[in-house]
């Protein structure tokens with residue numbers, strides 16, 4: 046039902062477009078889920094609509110997806126209900142409800158809550174609860190019911206968009222998608238019926254747009270034709286199943302292009318979390334560039350080949366062939382004339398990618414020079430299996446291929462690629478990896494007779510392959526493209542398992558092992574010089590977006606220093622190279638893609654220092670750090686950097702961050718010194734994380750892990766880059782132990798000195814990490830590996846200051862017993878003093894060894910003069926042999942540590 050829409054009394058003169066000719070042609074905007082991640086994003090979307098409406102006269106329709114993650118969450122809740130997990134389903138619905146309530150509260154802005162919006166949310170979640178109860182009773186999830194559940198996600202976000210537009214004074218009205226988008230009724234994968242949709246749009250949308258109201262329509266969903274509606278839901282399906290169908294995942298693009306077609310729109314803007322269609326997946330190919338313009342056939346090809354930016358069928362309504370065009374014209378569907386632009390939601394003024402709909406016409410016989418970029422993009426479809434039906438008895442037998450595909454169709458398996466040698470002795474078929482178990486029995490059954498007669502010798506399934514494709518309409522008729530592609534793969538040592546090329550010469554596909562897919566994409570991208578697409582200008586945007594994993598002492602100090610750096614830039618009139626967009630603790634996160642404002646950060650820091658969790662604070666979301674990362678990564682961030690200022694083994698999170706395309710900066714030593722040992726013992730753990738990142742074109746910097754803000758790792762690198770060889774590093778790398786021994790030397794009690802070190806933020810969260818020598822051992826491992834040592838943390842002999850009886854106590858109990866250590870340590874310090882020495886905790890590393898422990902050093906030694914948290918590192922190298930190179934300075938405490946981290950962040954922001 047369209048609520049509050051007047052029914053037009055008569056027919057409006059729409060031909061050829063649906064809008065009266067005196068008015069400008071409409072605009073259609075489509076906002077995807079990632080662009081509607083939270084209330085801030087919805088408000089941003091509304092501001093884009095307002096900005097491009099330019100004046101109140103420009104008719105505008107807005108199509109929205111469900112908020113990010115909502116479709117998956119609804120699907121998950123449905124599966125839970127179906128499988129009898131009523132509690133899980135209810136929790137999932139409750140979480141969604143809270144998310145929508147919170148968004149509704151915030152999009153309404155200063156005007157406070159919107160009662161009608163709350164009522165809609167109430168009613169929707171009531172309907173959803175009813176649908177899930179029905180599913181629980183049914184124990185099955187019919188596609189038509191799944192569609193009815195999923196439709197609610199888009200409807201809710203459309204309501205939010207209407208509220209956000211209203212809040213900034215743009216007249217907007219919700220339009221139920223079923224009142225406009227008429228479909229062929231296929232559950233889960235319906236396609237719009239253009240003539241019927243055009244008629245509905247004339248009736249419902251045109252009057253609304255004509256009077257300057259923005260129509261907001263849920264995407265992805267459409268109405269079931271009346272004749273099928275009666276059969277849409279099984280008779281025993283839950284009551285209240287509305288006869289709706291979905292257009293396939295990502296189908297909101299298709300809703301937008303359909304509306305553009307039937308409204309005779311001038312422009313369709315598809316607002317995405319990427320900067321446009323790119324020459325490759327930037328998470329795999331860091332040099333990927335925005336393609337300024339490409340033809341619709343190329344864009345569709347890319348969509349089919351795994352570039353998930355565009356729905357594969359999104360351009361079909363705008364590419365109607367001439368026969369269809371005539372039929373549509375008769376049915377009152379205007380000829381396609383819209384321009385489709387994929388634009389970055391985060392940067393609405395950026396041009397994005399224009400998809401050209403007009404056919405390229407080459408004059409017959411024209412001998413134009415080959416295009417500059419015959420290949421425009423490289424794409425990869427992973428998670429595939431390659432099935433080969435082979436046999437000498439297949440040659441010349443008609444119908445073999447038809448039967449193979451028929452068998453796959455009956456088994457519901459979609460075919461991604463086909464390749465057959467002209468000898469007809471084998472057919473290779475690419476299918477989704479998930480279909481591997483079903484595909485072989487299906488084919489064996491279909492060819493049982495041929496197999497029995499020996500005409501078909503085998504059906505082989507090769508799992509874990511990927512199809513890597515080069516795409517470009519300029520390849521047609523240009524010799525040497527295939528040679529370049531396959532030459533590049535050979536140079537990159539990538540084996541090609543199968544090849545396919547359509548006669549349109551729009552793409553060449555190579556099937557490669559899944560593990561080789563990234564190398565293959567990078568090689569092809571380089572071979573076709575795709576980094577030059579769009580003029581090849583460096584794509585580096587103005588700044589890097591920083592996310593803090595951990596918001597403890599160092600994290601909060603870093604936030605303060607970043608804010609300070611931003612004010613310095615403002616004062617200079619320059620743009621800050623970094624913004625802090627998110628902070629994450631172990632229970633939740635606070636995120637704003639536009640950057641967390643200094644005031645907000647200050648109040649988050651204060652509350653966090655008082656012991657409150659981020660999830661409890663305004664704008665905070667609850668969830669584990671991996672959920673936080675996934676949420677944050679779904680936004681269009683600029684050169685994102687994840688800073689690990691936790692003190693745990695975060696290896697899995699860092700891996701995920703690298704996969705999300707983030708660079709890393711670490712103050713946390715554990716993932717470097719421990720995290721990878723089991724994964725990559727042969728090459729040593731530090732190499733594991735850095736190498737994983739490097740394989741994806743990402744960088745890892747970790748200066749603060751040794752010496753906090755001191756340039757220790759930087760010095761190692763500079764010495765090595767200039768051709769020097771480090772023979773030995775001897776150092777006191779613990780601020781805590783340096784402070785402790787210096788204070789003990791002055792006669793202070795052990796317990797008192799340690800409590801002071803904790804209060805000043807020198808120690809690890811549990812000071813026994815320092816006292817046990819483990820923290821120094823980690824630093825030794827990190828340093829030693831940089832100079833070529835191949836060992837692991839277990840190979841480092843460590844001397845502990847903690848008696849075994851206190852080592853396993855809970856922290857508070859250990860702290861309560863600190864005084865018991867005063868007398869033994871006073872005695873040990875006095876004994877050393879009697880020998881003219883002082884105690885220090887020292888690390889010795891070289892390419893051959895790493896050891897750490899307590900030493901007595903002569904009062905005259907430079908190590909003896911260290912005070913406070915001073916660290917000292919003495920480098921003996923081939924060049925600095927007689928007089929070693931020495932670095933000394935404070936090596937612990939939030940301020941110097943955060944400064945070391947900030948330097949790394951700035952280096953990444955400027956150097957990528």
Ligand SMILES: NC(=O)C1=CN([C@@H]2O[C@H](COP(=O)(O)OP(=O)(O)OC[C@H]3O[C@@H](n4cnc5c(N)ncnc54)[C@H](O)[C@@H]3O)[C@@H](O)[C@H]2O)C=CC1
Nearest residue numbers: 595597598599630631670690691692712713810937938942
């Ligand atoms: N304090 C110092 O002088 C220096 C510290 N570091 C390193 O910096 C790191 C942070 O130290 P502090 O800030 O002093 O510790 P802290 O204990 O004050 O802060 C760590 C924060 O990380 C959070 N956290 C823990 N696991 C998490 C996870 N998986 N995801 C998200 N958040 C998580 C904790 O809730 C806590 O808020 C440590 O790894 C430490 O070794 C390095 C050099 C010097």
Ligand SMILES: N[C@@H](CC=O)C(=O)O
Nearest residue numbers: 779780781808809937
């Ligand atoms: N706890 C550490 C902090 C720096 O890594 C130290 O005391 O050195």
